[in-house]
Amino acid sequence: MALPPGAAPGKGSKNHTLKVGDVTVTALTDGSITFDPRVLFPEVSLEAWKPFYDRFPEYFAGQHFRNNLGSFVFSSGGQNVIADTGYGPHGKMLGAPAPGELMRDMARRGINPADINTVFMTHLHGDHVGWNMREDEDASKPAFPNARYAVHEHDWSHFTDAEMLSGPRGEAVNRSVLPIQRAGLLDLMTGTTQLAPGVEAFHTPGHTPGHMSLLVSSRNERALLIGDIAGSPMQLTETEWLYTPDWDAEMGRQARRNIIEQAIEEDATVIGSHLSYPGWGRIITWEGRRYWKALGE
Numbered sequence: 001m002a003l004p005p006g007a008a009p010g011k012g013s014k015n016h017t018l019k020v021g022d023v024t025v026t027a028l029t030d031g032s033i034t035f036d037p038r039v040l041f042p043e044v045s046l047e048a049w050k051p052f053y054d055r056f057p058e059y060f061a062g063q064h065f066r067n068n069l070g071s072f073v074f075s076s077g078g079q080n081v082i083a084d085t086g087y088g089p090h091g092k093m094l095g096a097p098a099p100g101e102l103m104r105d106m107a108r109r110g111i112n113p114a115d116i117n118t119v120f121m122t123h124l125h126g127d128h129v130g131w132n133m134r135e136d137e138d139a140s141k142p143a144f145p146n147a148r149y150a151v152h153e154h155d156w157s158h159f160t161d162a163e164m165l166s167g168p169r170g171e172a173v174n175r176s177v178l179p180i181q182r183a184g185l186l187d188l189m190t191g192t193t194q195l196a197p198g199v200e201a202f203h204t205p206g207h208t209p210g211h212m213s214l215l216v217s218s219r220n221e222r223a224l225l226i227g228d229i230a231g232s233p234m235q236l237t238e239t240e241w242l243y244t245p246d247w248d249a250e251m252g253r254q255a256r257r258n259i260i261e262q263a264i265e266e267d268a269t270v271i272g273s274h275l276s277y278p279g280w281g282r283i284i285t286w287e288g289r290r291y292w293k294a295l296g297e
């Protein structure tokens with residue numbers, strides 16, 4: 001399956017940075033993939049997505065979804081935190097060739113991997129840890145040579161269970177997470193953890209047991225990186241539709257409801273891992289329903 005037109009990372013984008021008070025957020029992408037939504041939403045017909053076509057044209061390639069593989073750098077107080085490292089340069093994702101663009105996109109944005117202090121993983125699915133190691137050059141070397149890597153302890157224990165490691169979810173963990181731990185570079189978080197001034201990770205389980213989000217707060221402005229709590233913009237409206245990548249379907253639904261309420265209450269910009277590049281926007285209310293409204297580009 002070829003990449004859709006316009007899928008080149010960051011192409012034509014001028015608004016690839018966001019200021020949240022004194023914190024600068026830079027949007028990066030590992031590329032994007034298209035796939036049949038029934039793979040992840042088996043109970044939802046193709047017709048059910050049609051009302052969203054006009055609202056999110058950038059998200060659809062015909063009847064298929066076009067998912068961005070987003071990463072974000074949070075710069076604050078001289079610290080640089082990268083949230084997630086994409087799918088990486090190997091194999092296929094949901095049947096589409098892996099674009100593997102992240103390192104090139106960082107170079108385009110003028111961000112040196114050596115300047116990253118912390119690699120924060122929202123969770124340990126393969127499309128969030130793919131560039132932990134420098135697989136295009138020397139797969140034995142961490143891609144971020146001066147960084148500590150951080151993940152919630154519940155994801156570590158869940159994904160390094162012997163049965164998990166020998167299954168399909170284990171491949172990425174074996175390849176991209178265990179080497180980090182063996183090198184002594186992995187920190188396990190047990191709860192709310194400050195990663196840089198005004199940048200705090202907190203536990204939002206459901207998609208995975210140790211899924212974490214980031215709260216950015218600076219000078220009365222706030223943003224929330226919600227990872228995969230909503231893997232598509234429609235889930236901020238249809239919070240209850242079964243999303244099979246969720247580890248616990250009901251906790252996944254509750255996490256979506258909670259993060260929407262938090263974003264509204266705190267007037268926060270919302271940043272999502274798979275929302276169309278650059279990946280940030282607001283929650284709006286339209287005819288009594290909640291919707292994602294992208295900002296930028």
Ligand SMILES: [Zn+2]
Nearest residue numbers: 125127228273
């Ligand atoms: Zn994901």
